Amino acid sequence: MAGPAGGRPLIITEDPLLLDDLLRLCAAAGAEPHVHHAVPERTGARDGAREADGAGGAEGGGSVGWESAPLVLVGDDAARRVRGAPRRDGVFLVGRDLDDPLVWQRALEIGAEEVLRLPDAESRLVDRIADVVEGAGRPALAVGVIGGSGGAGASTLACALAVRAARAGERTILIDGDPLGGGIDVLLGGESVQGLRWPDFAGSRGRVGAGALEESLPELHALRVLSWDRGDRVAVPPAATRSVVAAARRRGGVVVVDLPRRVDEAVAEVLAQLDLVLIVVPGELRAVAAAGRVAAGVRMAARDVRVVVRGRCPAGLDPEDVAGLLGAPLAGEVPVEVGLPGRVAEGEPPGAQGRGALARFCDGFWQRALGPAQGVPA
Numbered sequence: 001m002a003g004p005a006g007g008r009p010l011i012i013t014e015d016p017l018l019l020d021d022l023l024r025l026c027a028a029a030g031a032e033p034h035v036h037h038a039v040p041e042r043t044g045a046r047d048g049a050r051e052a053d054g055a056g057g058a059e060g061g062g063s064v065g066w067e068s069a070p071l072v073l074v075g076d077d078a079a080r081r082v083r084g085a086p087r088r089d090g091v092f093l094v095g096r097d098l099d100d101p102l103v104w105q106r107a108l109e110i111g112a113e114e115v116l117r118l119p120d121a122e123s124r125l126v127d128r129i130a131d132v133v134e135g136a137g138r139p140a141l142a143v144g145v146i147g148g149s150g151g152a153g154a155s156t157l158a159c160a161l162a163v164r165a166a167r168a169g170e171r172t173i174l175i176d177g178d179p180l181g182g183g184i185d186v187l188l189g190g191e192s193v194q195g196l197r198w199p200d201f202a203g204s205r206g207r208v209g210a211g212a213l214e215e216s217l218p219e220l221h222a223l224r225v226l227s228w229d230r231g232d233r234v235a236v237p238p239a240a241t242r243s244v245v246a247a248a249r250r251r252g253g254v255v256v257v258d259l260p261r262r263v264d265e266a267v268a269e270v271l272a273q274l275d276l277v278l279i280v281v282p283g284e285l286r287a288v289a290a291a292g293r294v295a296a297g298v299r300m301a302a303r304d305v306r307v308v309v310r311g312r313c314p315a316g317l318d319p320e321d322v323a324g325l326l327g328a329p330l331a332g333e334v335p336v337e338v339g340l341p342g343r344v345a346e347g348e349p350p351g352a353q354g355r356g357a358l359a360r361f362c363d364g365f366w367q368r369a370l371g372p373a374q375g376v377p378a
Contacts, residue, residue: 013075029129039085070132079106087111139249144274146259148281148291158258160351164362171253172223178260179234185227189347190220197229204240208247242269263297271301283313306331
């Protein structure tokens with residue numbers, strides 16, 4: 001696998017028009033590339049003598065080798081010149097001729113992962129370059145929490161999951177997906193903490209920088225929180241919602257989303273990016289009936305839906321029965337924690353009591369979810 005090389009991609013081309021396009025796309029992604037006309041020598045070889053083969057000031061900051069660059073963009077014109085280079089990941093063949101029948105043969109010869117044709121592939125190429133700049137690795141495990149009925153305790157569980165993940169050392173972002181929920185930052189005692197809220201991202205278009213997003217959000221209890229403010233705006237365009245959640249996931253670690261019970265277009269954009277959705281259902285028949293309707297809406301966009309039963313079930317109904325009625329696997333049971341509302345009112349976040357029932361459920365959930373396979377077991 002290629003090394004990081006300071007997050008700077010390598011461009012190999014002599015086509016001035018293609019080079020202009022690639023430099024423009026690198027600038028859009030916040031990257032300063034190295035530019036060569038042929039395969040550069042390994043970093044440090046002959047003191048980087050072949051740097052002079054590049055184009056202009058884009059090469060500054062030291063030499064870079066074919067094997068050390070995090071990403072290599074080979075112009076269609078240069079494919080023949082790199083044919084003998086060692087095989088590696090992260091090589092893309094880039095050109096502007098959409099009708100060239102031999103392009104796939106040249107891609108195979110240089111071991112390219114993909115052929116990118118401009119201008120059609122510009123957005124995808126900017127994304128790949130930006131991933132290099134941000135050092136993107138494994139995306140975050142993204143978990144949504146939704147109430148199967150009113151007062152189910154979904155926001156409380158979402159907060160507790162985020163708090164316990166952060167205390168376990170995971171990079172954690174908690175996202176309030178419910179504009180009518182009163183603000184999840186209130187549950188964490190941070191409604192007055194400085195930082196951006198959802199309305200500040202309403203005008204976002206295209207890719208949102210993952211690092212910039214994280215740094216802009218309020219930090220509470222060792223995690224970052226994206227909540228709603230106290231203004232009149234109660235909606236963010238679906239495209240902006242998609243971009244913000246995608247940016248949160250690119251930082252890795254854990255993303256927890258507190259979801260509203262109504263699935264609109266913006267919520268569907270969030271659901272499509274989640275690895276798992278937990279439906280919180282109180283152990284009573286009326287709540288189970290309401291949760292059935294919620295589950296039907298969630299399943300239209302979510303990949304994996306599971307049930308968390310909160311509180312005791314009445315005689316003749318157990319948690320497995322509740323999950324069976326909803327047609328989803330049981331993720332676990334959360335007993336009602338005595339004294340929790342009072343502690344939250346005094347400024348203690350849900351899940352802070354390590355020996356409490358809520359914290360024990362969350363710790364067990366993350367222990368399973370964040371195991372070696374980085375996935376929630378069946």
